[in-house]
Each structure stands twice: as C-alpha cells, then as structure tokens.
Amino acid sequence: MLGFLFQRVLQAAAVIVVMSVVVFIGVYAIGNPIDVMIDPAADQKLRAALIARYGLDQPLVVQYFYFAKNVLSGDLGESMVYRLPVMQLILSRFPATLELALSAMVIATVVGIPLGIWAGYRPDAMSSKVIMGLSVLGFSVPTFWVGLLLILAFAVEIGILPSGGRGTVGTLFGIPTSLATWDGIQHLILPALNLSLFKMGLLIRLTRAGMQEAMSADYVRFARAQGLGDGEVIFRHVLKNIAIPIVTVFGLEFGSTLAFAVVTETIFNWPGMGKLIIDSIITLDRPVMVAYLILVVFLFVVINLVVDLAYGQLDPRIRTRGAS
C-alpha cells in the first residue's frame, strides 16, 4: 500500500515537471507577457525596464531555473496582474468551483444512474427510448447554448431564478457554502444543472450498457433461478458488477469538471477558478497558469487514487492483487 502511494507521488511529480516545462516553452513561443500587458503609451525605456524587472530578459533556461528553485522552497510566485500570491488567488476561488462541481456530479448521479438502470432493465420500453434519446441530447448539445436557454427560460422569461453570480454564502458544518442559504441554492441550481447534463447523459449510457450486459450474464440467471426478485438481483448483484467503469468515469469527469468548468462559469458568471485561468492565459500571466496546472495535476492524482481505492472496496479480487 505504501509502495503504491509512493509510486503515485512520483508519477505526479514527473507530470508536474513536464507540464511546467511545456507551459514555459509555450508562453515563450507566444511572446513576451509584457507586450500583452504594457500600456500603449509606454516608451522604449519603460518596456525594457519592465522586462528586466520580471526577469523576462533572461534565457528561458535561467528563468525556469529560478522558478524551480522557488517552487522547491514552497513559493509558486506572485501573479503579474494582481500582485497576489498565486496559490492564495487560486484557492480563494476554489470553494466556489468545488461546490459547483460537486452539485453537478450529485445531480448527474442521482438522476443518471437510476435512469440508466431502468433503460438497461427494460430496453424496449417506450420510456427507455425517451431516456436514451434525451441522453444523446445531454452530451451532444453544446453546454453554452443550453446554459443560455436555461437563463432565458428561468431567469428572463419566468423570472424565478437569478441569471448568474454566486448568492449569499452561509456556513454549513463550519464550511462556507452557498448550500447553506436559500438565496445561495437558488443561484446554484441553474449552473449546476447546466454542468450536470453532459455527465448525466454519459452516466445513463454507461449504466445502461453495463446493465444490458450483466442482465444476460450467468450469475444473474443463477440468482433468478435461486428465486430472487428482480430488485434484489439488480441492487445486490448487478450494480456491484457494473460499478467499476462507472466509478472510473465518475472520477475522471469529476476531475475535469473541477478543472474545466469554465464555460458554465462564464455564462453564469460563477466566481470560480475557470474564469481566472482563462484571463491569465489571455494576459500571459505565467505564474498563475503554472500554479493552476500544478493544482489540476494534483487534483487528478488524488481523484485517481480515491478511484483506485474504491475499486478495492467494490471488487475484492483487485484488493488481493494490490496487496500481493
């Protein structure tokens, strides 16, 4: 187990190094961040002074060396745009994104898995065909368009939900969250729903496929021969067997939702990390880009670790293999 963890940490470190090199080379290839940020009325001397001040006149290798040295001493640097420590900047926006991503995943799971089970259990029923049809819409219709439609319908026309922003943030079990206030929940509904649609479609299709395959498997026939009712067969035996691919996809989707919820965040003006990272790319705010990507790699590693541990719980065979 310890060896397994150690291996994962090494992997993560390697990915972080490669990625930071790619970002450095990428920004260098685009050009000098000062040229994007500088005021058009600045003169030549000022431009040169600014470039020197941020060390951008140094060779790329030297710039990277200083960056690596600072990171190893725990300093990821300051944003060039905000002059705030980048981790503080990113983490101040992390709770909003986490809350949105979690709510979206919960909606997708609570709605998607039961619908998928039903569609797999009764593949020929009219209701299943409707579910499958809608699931195709779920991941083929662009998120931004659905988001705009939701705003138009619920905020502008009917006027029962706000069009964007994060509402009043309260405290629940000591954690500041929108879920603690009614106003906060109202603000959360539309963006969370918007973000969940793609995942919902995916989970429906995945669950249905697993169900259909499992329902014709030998163990299901044996269980039925044993005289177990359909409900018991599905919830005690089938669900456990089809859970592994669902958990894998769930983990990956959760990670990508956290890291790249930017479209939904933009349309609903949700104060999450997505908007911050897009702006820092536009202004070539390199410290923020690098720190954000390091955080993303870290998140994926943690999520994958949790997923792997969950496998063990779901399937004892994996546990024994892992232990040996």
Add this chain to the structure above:
Amino acid sequence: MKLGYFKTGVAAAALVIGTAFATGALAQNLTIGVRAGPDSIDPHWSTLGSQAEALRHIFDTLVGVDENLQLQPALAVSWKPIDDTTWEFKLREGVKFHDGSELTAEDVKFSIERIPAVTGPMSMTIYTKRVKEAIVVDKYTLQVKTNGTAATLPNDFIRLFVVPKKIGMEARNDQFNSGAAAIGTGPFKFVSWEPKGDLVVERFDGYWGQRPAWAKVVRKEIPNDAARIAALKSGQVDLVNYVPATDYASMQKDKSVDTFIADSVYILNITPNVKETLPKKAKVDGKEIDQNPMRDLKVREAMDLAIDRKTLVRVVLEGLGKPANQLMPVTFFGASKALPEREYNLNKAKQMLAEAGYPKGFELDFACTNNRLPGDAAVCEAVAQMWSRAGLKINAQALNGTVFFPAQQKGEFSLWMSGWGTLTGEASYTYGSLVHTPDAELGLGAFNKSGYSNPEFDKLFQEGQKTLDDPKRRALFEKTTEISMNDRALIPTVILQTVWASKKDSVTFVPRVDQETLAHLITPKK
C-alpha cells in the same frame, strides 16, 4: 365572499408595500453589470482603463476631465506654468479623505513619488515620467519641476490618483484590497472587493463635490456579453455597459429597457508597413517581389480610397460607429478640423494602383485583433474584401490579442489593424507613440512599428511638446496631424460607439467618450 375581499385586500396591501420597498431600494442602491473591473484597489498599480474607472469612485485625480476628456478642475482648482520647466497647481481647500483628515499638497507629492515604487506591469510611470521633482510650497500649493518643457503635464495628471501620505510607502496591493489603505477623497468609500468579483462602495457624506444619489453601489463584473444582458433583463442589475451591436438592435424593440449611446475614443486604424523590405514579402501574380509596394504614397492613398467607411458603419457595425478621418475625435486638443472626410472611390483607387505600377494589384497578409474591441475582426475582414474589389488580394487574419501584440512588437506584420484610444484627450499621447520616428532617448515612437519617419513631422511635433502656449501648441499639433494623415502613415477607418442599457425609466446620465460608467454621475430618473 367576505374572505375573498379580505384576501384581495391583503394582496393589494402587500403589492403596495412591495412596490414601495422596491422603488425605495432602487432610489438608494445602484447595481451595475460591468464587463471588466479593477486588478487591484491600489490606484497606482495599473493604467488599465477598467481599473481607473472603478477606482474613480473611491479616489480623485489631481486634474479632472469632462465627458469629452477636456480638462476641468478636480482636486486642483487651477494650474499654470510659472517657467519653462515648472507647473504650479493650486489645491482645492477643505477636501476630506474618507478617514476625516484633510487633503494637503504633501499628499499629492507623496502620490507622485509613490507611483514608481509600487506600479505594476501596466506601469503608471507613463503619467509621471516628465516629473523631476515635486515641491510643496504651502498647504495648498504644489510646484512640479519637469525634465525639459512638459506642456501636457496637466493632461498626464488626469490619471494621477491622490492617496493620503500617512498610508506610507509600505502599503501595497493586499492592504488596499483589504480596505486598510483604500482611503481616498472620492464620492464613495470602499466596502469590499475581490479579484474578478463585485466591487462594493458606499456614499461618502463628506465628499467635496456633488453628493452622489446612491447610498450603496455594487459593480458586478460580468465579462460575458450574453450573461451581462441576461442579468439586466432578469432584473439582477440596473445598468450594463458594452452592449453588443446585435443586442442593441433587438433592444430598440424592447420596451423594458433604455439605451444610451456615445462616441468612444477608440478608432480602428490600419497601419501599412513602409520599411524597405516587408517581414513577409508581397506577391504579384503569385510570385514574391522584393520591393514593398506600400512605400509608395500612391499605393497607400489607393488603399485608403478603396475603403467604404459608410458601409463599414452601416453593415458591419450595425450603425454603432462613425467614419474616421484621423486618429482622434475631432473635438480633441490637436485634432485637425481642416482634414476632409475620407473619400470612397474605387475607380480612382484602381487608377492610382496602375499609376504606381501595380495594375494587377498585389497580395499581402493583413493582421488584426479579434477580441479587443467590438467589431474589430468583422471590420478587418470587410476591409480586406473592399480591397479585393480594387484588385488587391489581402488575406485577413484575425488574431487573439495575446498572439497579436507580441508579434506586432516583434515587427512580424506587413499590414495590420488595431484599435487605439486617445485616453488623455490630446494629440501628443497618440501621435507621439504611433507616428513619431522611434527614439528611445526622447521616449517617442515606442509603438511606431511601421518604419514611418518624417523629419518635418518630428520637428514640428517636438516643437509642439515644448510649447506652453495652448493656442500655439494646438496649431502645431494640428499641423502634425495633417502631415501624418495626408501621408497615410496610418489609415483611420471608423470611430466605435459604446452602448449602455438600463431598466426602462430608471436612471439617467451623460455617456462619456472614455466609456467610463461612473455611479456618482448617474442619477435616478424622476
């Protein structure tokens, strides 16, 4: 039956109370949906337009500007040059900071000296670089010694925000963002802000100027156009800025909103590279040629003649613009009223190209931004098509600003278009940077990447910079404007207009050319 009446009565009463409450709240609070906000609450951190706009609520500048960017008194009530290298500013008496202390010349001196120590990559030193020394004469008099003659110093000081000396040199962005150092003399007091989030301010009762109509103002940053319009339509905000042209068209039929339009300072200008060799050679009949056709004034004139500006405005910008004939609005200091409207004449353009030796035209790449100003990419593509009717093959490339500006700085473009706003309201800001021959010693021509160089222009321009007498300087700058525009050093296309929208009959204000949305200049509509 009785119960029915009772219910109706309650409902009606609730409605009355509800409406009263709603209008009461509206009369006191203003919520604005803005496209962009500040990067910091430190007014000396950045020259970003949206930063200055937001911080004008909390801080005042030494010299003020009206809605057409012409100078007016602010913290300084008057200013005059006392010799070639000294300006004297008389301060307004009895101005209070938000903490109750009084504004003195020491605070202004401190603010000038603080800028080089704390400013960021969008460096505010561009507004103080002419200052050699600030001298406090008495409590309300400040003398500024300049490096050489600085005729436009008061124009530079329209961006000189004044902070109290007692915050000390150590106060930086975090102390301002937390509110500890965010002490100004402005119409509103700072309440809270976070990056990319809401800026909340409340009325300062001790303000020296007109008392603001709003007790509390929230500036919500909503960068996405569709989201900002939705916030207005769903009633989350009272007013939004930067309404896109397509929404403006549909709002004309919408009875629930009012719209406000104004010319902006932003003009889309085309720059032909006139260096001896182009970074990417021009082609005739598909074969590369060594010479640069745009070195010939006839070719530049032909390119100018082929642009149908009226169509650009009417079709591409949906009416939200005006044809431009120079780099600034004609009301600005140094703009020329003698310049004629630009002519559109396709036949003459073809004829001039033939005279210049390009009867079959030539082929060139044409770069422009696609995310900087409304309609920039669309105008770029339309201009390329107009040129193709004159026989030129121009390949329009609309690029993200992140890619465009570094490439422009490196001199990779042969022909390009970008927006420029004369934010100080006078000519030297624009022509000094874009048209003057690059000269690092004089700090001129920093953004002149076209290779244009005209000794006559340079001489008159430098003379203008040193001329303290306003009418004489104005005449010199008008002359330089005419020279460079007749030379087609840059080819202006259209002045962009800005649109605001509010809930029907809720607010009234005078739209500004600098596009700023200032809560203290907005009043509830009676």
